[in-house]
Amino acid sequence: MFDPTQAYDRMLLIRRFEEAVEKLFSEGRIMGTAHTCIGQEATAVGVAAALQPQDALTSTHRGHGHFLARGADPGRLMAELFGRATGYSRGRGGSQMMMEPALGFYGTNGITGASVAFAAGLALQAQLAGTDRVVVAFFGDGASSQGVIHESLNLAALWKLPLIAVCESNGYAMSTPASCGVSVDSVATRAVAYGITGATVDGNDPRAVHDAIAALADRGRKGGGPALLECRTYRLSGHSRGDRREYRTRDEEQAAWRQEPLTRIEQALTAAGTLDAAALERHRAAAERRVAEAIAFAEASPMPDEDTVAEGVFA
Amino acid sequence: MFDPTQAYDRMLLIRRFEEAVEKLFSEGRIMGTAHTCIGQEATAVGVAAALQPQDALTSTHRGHGHFLARGADPGRLMAELFGRATGYSRGRGGSQMMMEPALGFYGTNGITGASVAFAAGLALQAQLAGTDRVVVAFFGDGASSQGVIHESLNLAALWKLPLIAVCESNGYAMSTPASCGVSVDSVATRAVAYGITGATVDGNDPRAVHDAIAALADRGRKGGGPALLECRTYRLSGHSRGDRREYRTRDEEQAAWRQEPLTRIEQALTAAGTLDAAALERHRAAAERRVAEAIAFAEASPMPDEDTVAEGVFA
Amino acid sequence: MSPLTTTQILRETLAAELRRDPAVFLMGEDIGAYGGSFGVTRGLIDEFGATRIRNTPISEPGFVGAAIGAAVAGARPVVEIMFMDFITLAVDQLVNMAAKLAYVYNQSCPLVIRTPMGGGRGYGATHSQCLERLFFGVPGIRIVAPATGADASALLQSAIRDPNPVLLLEHKLLYPLRWELDAVPTPPVPLGQARIARRGSDLTVIAWSWCAFEAERAAAQLAAEEIEAEVIDLRSLNPLDIETLAASARKTRRVLIVEEGPRTGGIAAEIGSQLHERVFGDLEFPVQRLAMPDCPVPSARSLEAAVMPGAEVIAAAARDLATRV
């Protein structure tokens, strides 16, 4: 069952986490690169809410939200961004390379599109092993142009794999509007090319996302094969730090802010009488606290050992 | 205009050429590898008949027919198979690597699917240069699973390139029936995924192929963008030499022989009164003569110079 | 046992591994009824079925990526890439994912990629390459290359049981060769141990895969001329058994490395550099490399033969080095 308050908490945590990441970058406290998902929290949370513990999720370069929604410890995630030994990849991976199978989280991934093939393999193994695991693979509208996604969907369809490919259509691939990268209006249309189920949902509505995934996962568990779900949303943040956002107008962004999922769920929760203004404040404060603790944990964590930097190349 | 007698001559030449190739392999007179196109002559000839001299064609591993249809000299083609200096690639390429831009023929290609991206580039240059060239890219049902074809069609659709991708659906990719390699009933369906025109024709009817290509080429020249045409045919030969054809029945092959394009066009030509039995014999004898001459030319040709084998790596 | 071809040995070893470990499965293009382009998997589908002998669509990036995912999830996929030349389509998957899994993500990836490589069949420039060099400089990928029937079985087993991505190079010219073996599968050998194929004191000839086979033939010729070549078959390129190579180099003081592949930028360069770094003072001459010219593999048999480093040219180069003053 979809629990809106829980979804709200997760979305809040993600939002605060991502805001903190942007601030930490601008202050020079963390280095490297990261892609934040402000505005897209509902897809992450809606998908994760519909999954069972045994299910698997693969993510993208923009993966903090997916990972947090799936249950990541914000402290260890933050520690990875700080390059600390306590990070999910012991400081070796950074934002784009974290994995925690114990949480059914099979990786952020710096190679656009690559994780969908990997996810197909997870689904294949789930099928071979006779488990009822379902695998969800996130990818972006921009990633939909990668051939490997075509290959993976074709393969999944032929083999009836329990794979749900979820396109986060956030309007852009870096600076490229979907209209310049995707030759159809909706990525979901491409389900036809594989004879699989395709659907589009409001990606800013966590319940809609949850319900769509729950139904498709149920089908997948019963051997119904793969599906393609498109979640329409908007990337409110820049692509990554340093993005001047010259490829779109502030007006467009303002309009998108009026649709943004966090305000929407807050309004829904108040309208339904679930949470009042004071309760909202308490939830917000809790999220802030968790993020502050995550930063504190990360900063207090030891640096990785330089002497062993070359170790562990092989399992 | 489609000239059935001319089409017949080309188809005959291709058939006799390919039969000769199979015989030469089995006699050990040529080595290496080749994929013959017996049963598929009508697609090659139908496509080529619809093209203008300035147009470009890219081919596959199964390219002798495409090349002959586009006007290749059978002698030089055969010489390449014999590994002679007079071959189209001076003995360096073999069956899968021959190109002759002077004939608008941009290559047989040993990498399944790769030529479609190459063809998109030819089409891009045609567009950039403002010519009215149209580019046809052959590929197989098996090749349709390659991601690069997805990428190329997406790109061609976005950029409105004058590219016609022609799928020779001959039922198999090596031993893999299309039903195990292609997740939809018809590759043409995938046109929907790019918002482009898609169509299916009887690939054993050269006139149907010609008419479809002529119309799409006309559209392409006028800036109408790419298209995807599927030609349904059957590969009567084995995939390559050494193919035991254990993946299909002799019954199935017999049924396919009853649909094969050469007999069909002979019947049509006699039915229409264009050629009588004696005329058919003359045409057949002429084709046989040309192939015999091609073999003689190849065998009389010098071997390539071994001393210069390492030269010409750079232009 | 009557002599078996390398193809048969590989097949029986695959069958044994499939029987031994239910996590093992095979995937690749036309490996089912067709048995793969070179027939290695022929017949396996009858015993193990289409689920474990899994034909893939022609989608190298996709199915290699999927195999990596399956391996991380606990399977032991053995993938066939029909010709090594086609592995170029899956370099991203292998370099950016498979090779990084242990180091960055702390995951094991028990994946085997088997692939026929090399020239000698007149297949032309995109069906004849030895491309181990694409992966040799990428940490995280093991590379093994049997030159004998026994090693084909031994290394295949070790590769399948290893928790890492392993590239197993099968030379096309080795497939039809027949080997007398007591039993198949043979005992596995640890990855990373070179094989001293022949003892000798006049020079060391280092090679792998088909070239190692040819080097042994060359050494036999040379023995008739009273030149005693020590032939070392690497068997494993990563890890590289540099100790064995260095010990031999110290003894013979003359080293020839033979490589099928263009001279520039090959594996021989690395081995040569490591040997110079270790035994410089013991060498009478710099390490010599015998490789192919820096050009693609031409298809005409005459041209191809002119670039392949077979026993004759190996013998000539070895003779030259052994008798140099």
Place this chain on the structure above:
Amino acid sequence: MSPLTTTQILRETLAAELRRDPAVFLMGEDIGAYGGSFGVTRGLIDEFGATRIRNTPISEPGFVGAAIGAAVAGARPVVEIMFMDFITLAVDQLVNMAAKLAYVYNQSCPLVIRTPMGGGRGYGATHSQCLERLFFGVPGIRIVAPATGADASALLQSAIRDPNPVLLLEHKLLYPLRWELDAVPTPPVPLGQARIARRGSDLTVIAWSWCAFEAERAAAQLAAEEIEAEVIDLRSLNPLDIETLAASARKTRRVLIVEEGPRTGGIAAEIGSQLHERVFGDLEFPVQRLAMPDCPVPSARSLEAAVMPGAEVIAAAARDLATRV
């Protein structure tokens, strides 16, 4: 002229080439309004429009393949691969098509692939690699790697005007560096000529790209200690100017090669082997290699710094070699 960054120099050179030859056009991901991930093409779309400064979808195999086709048809495409790590997706196109066009098909392919490479920015294992080794052993692909602002302009021009596929390596750490130049574009230099960055007699340090820049810094440090290092910046990896390297090695008798990239299987191995083959008798010590350990590039700045071969470690290695007895 006031000093320009490497980024600006590359941009102005691209602009000049676009003006000079209408067949030149650029393609790549987000090279238009965004100006590419590192801003090299920023603003070019204003002068040349979206047809010649062509944003592509995220389809490396597809658009590299298309660029090859366009080049064969007469265009001169200059492709940006956003990070060199992503060139792994287009290895088939480059190795099996671009590299074979002249030799097999007798076609020229005037294609340039520009790509930012290397570490030092904390981007992690799939955004920091130096992967020239993937192409160095493949005949038919030229590779150039500027280490200075002048060479960035010179080599880019030469690459664009060359009738062959050329890989132009742009190191991320060089982009922001500023250079005093008389004019941009600078005069082109022929591909295949190394640059003697500094004369010296105590040892030869060979490097390229960012490491060459660091080697010059290291040499300046060493000069203060009265160690005179001759620094050679390769500029071109294929063709390789082995004559210049060998001449220097003969003179100094001690050679250090510096490479950003894992030690095993890199370019340094080939250079070392060629030098040993040519000047073995003149060397006092075997050619030394300073490279990265055989592991992926970690993302944490502290770890990354520990593996990158910057001026300090170059100086230490050079000092060690120069003073060895």
